[in-house]
Structures are given as C-alpha cells and as structure tokens.
Amino acid sequence: MxxxxxxxxxxxxxxxxxxxxxxxxxxxxxxxxxxxxxxxxxxxxxxxxxxxxxxxxxxxxxxxxxxxxxxxxxxxxxxxxxxxxxxxxxxxxxxxxxxxxxxxxxxxxxxxxxxxxxxxxxxxxxxxxxxxxxxMLNIGQLVDMEWKLGLALSSDSCRSLNSPYVAMTMTVADPSGHHITRTFEMTIPEFQNFHKQMKEMASILETV
Incomplete structure (x- = not known):
C-alpha cells in the first residue's frame, strides 16, 4: 500500500x-x-x-x-x-x-x-x-462570494417582465494579493447549472 x-x-x-x-x-x-x-x-x-x-x-x-x-x-x-x-x-x-x-x-x-x-x-x-x-501556479483565490435573489419587473422589450434572477458578486485575490470584484446576473436555470458546476469543481479540488 x-x-x-x-x-x-x-x-x-x-x-x-x-x-x-x-x-x-x-x-x-x-x-x-x-x-x-x-x-x-x-x-x-x-x-x-x-x-x-x-x-x-x-x-x-x-x-x-x-x-x-x-x-x-x-x-x-x-x-x-x-x-x-x-x-x-x-x-x-x-x-x-x-x-x-x-x-x-x-x-x-x-x-x-x-x-x-x-x-x-x-x-x-x-x-x-x-x-x-x-x-496552474497562478490561479486566483476565491475570497468571497455573495448572491441575492431579485425580480426583474421590466426590460427594454417587455414592460411587465416579472422574471426572477440571481445577482452574484465574487471577490478573487490574484497571485499578487490584489482583490478583484466582479458582479453579474443569471437566470434561475443558469444559476442552477452554475451551482452544479461549482459542486463538481469543489469535489475535484478537495484532493488537488
């Protein structure tokens, strides 16, 4: 062994x-x-x-x-x-x-x-x-991740949209230690797929 x-x-x-x-x-x-x-x-x-x-x-x-x-x-x-x-x-x-x-x-x-x-x-x-x-050596480190659920009431093409979305804010430290914050929005299906991929990545990274 x-x-x-x-x-x-x-x-x-x-x-x-x-x-x-x-x-x-x-x-x-x-x-x-x-x-x-x-x-x-x-x-x-x-x-x-x-x-x-x-x-x-x-x-x-x-x-x-x-x-x-x-x-x-x-x-x-x-x-x-x-x-x-x-x-x-x-x-x-x-x-x-x-x-x-x-x-x-x-x-x-x-x-x-x-x-x-x-x-x-x-x-x-x-x-x-x-x-x-x-x-591989210079991958940034995820420092913080926040999300909130929102409701889009309207858009340019639809006045009565009433569509739920997820707003994500991620803070990543680059190899030099500098923090970078990114914010983006996803639909509910996109967020569910993102969540699935994050779980798969976490399982891999546990032993890497």
Missing part, C-alpha cells in the same frame, strides 16, 4: 491526499479503454480545454460494463488522476519517472500504470509548457 516506500526523494508524490489509496484501488478496477478516456478528460481539464470531467457519464459507462463503482468512487478516481497529472506537470517529470514513482508506491497494477504512463507521454509535454504550468 502507499507509504511502504519513503516519499522523501520523490518529485511527484511528495504528499498524498486523503483517500488516495482507495482511489487508486478504484482506478485499478476500471477497464483499460475507459481509464484511457478518463485520463484524457482529466488532462484536457487541466489544460483548460474541458470545463469539468463528467462523473455521471463515466459512472454510466462503468455500469454498462458491469463495473460496480459508486459515483463517489468514480469522483475519487478523477481526484487522484487530477492530483497525479497536476503534480507531474509542476515537477516537470517524464513518463518514465512518473511511472517509476507510481510503481514504487506498490498500489498500482500493471494495466492502470501502463495507461497513465502512456497518456502522460502523449500529452504531458503540452501540460508542462511554460504557459500552461504558469496558469
């Missing part, structure tokens, strides 16, 4: 998030083709080319091949892969080094290890590019 080998000299797995070992057990049980697709989506997410990795879609695919994983288990696998690829990009390690470090934890089977190594060899260089790596 993870922890049987000292992590002091490892470039990637210097710290391991809670639940990592259980997540790797899930990854080991995912069929090779679905795992490869999952890795690609995680890598696209880290390159800002995909808004989120769809847990529901991958859970359905696993159900179709009679793999008995819960949505929480699939989310854990996504979290672990996100942690691994992000850490590997920041440490700028090759596929061979990443594979050696993962193998050293004694938690990975040969199939899942081969898939992760292959996808990192295929797309890792893009993720390690200076621009992408800088984006």
């Amino acid at each position: 993870v922890g049987q080998r000292s992590l002091e000299n490892m470039a990637v797995l210097q710290t391991i998030p809670e639940g990592f070992t259980i997540a790797v057990e899930t990854i080991n049980g995912i069929p090779q083709d679905i795992l490869a697709e999952l890795c690609r989506d995680v890598l696209l997410f880290l390159q800002y080319r995909l808004g989120t990795v769809n847990v529901g879609d991958f859970h359905s695919k696993l159900e179709n091949v009679e793999s008995n994983f819960s949505k929480d288990a699939v989310q854990g696998a996504i979290n672990a892969l996100t942690f691994i690829f992000r850490s590997a990009a920041i440490a700028k390690v090759s596929a061979d080094v990443l594979g050696r470090e993962l193998k050293g934890t004694l938690a990975w089977n040969d199939t899942s290890l081969t898939v992760v190594k292959h996808l990192w060899a295929e797309q890792g260089q893009t993720l390690m590019s200076s621009e992408t790596a800088q984006q």
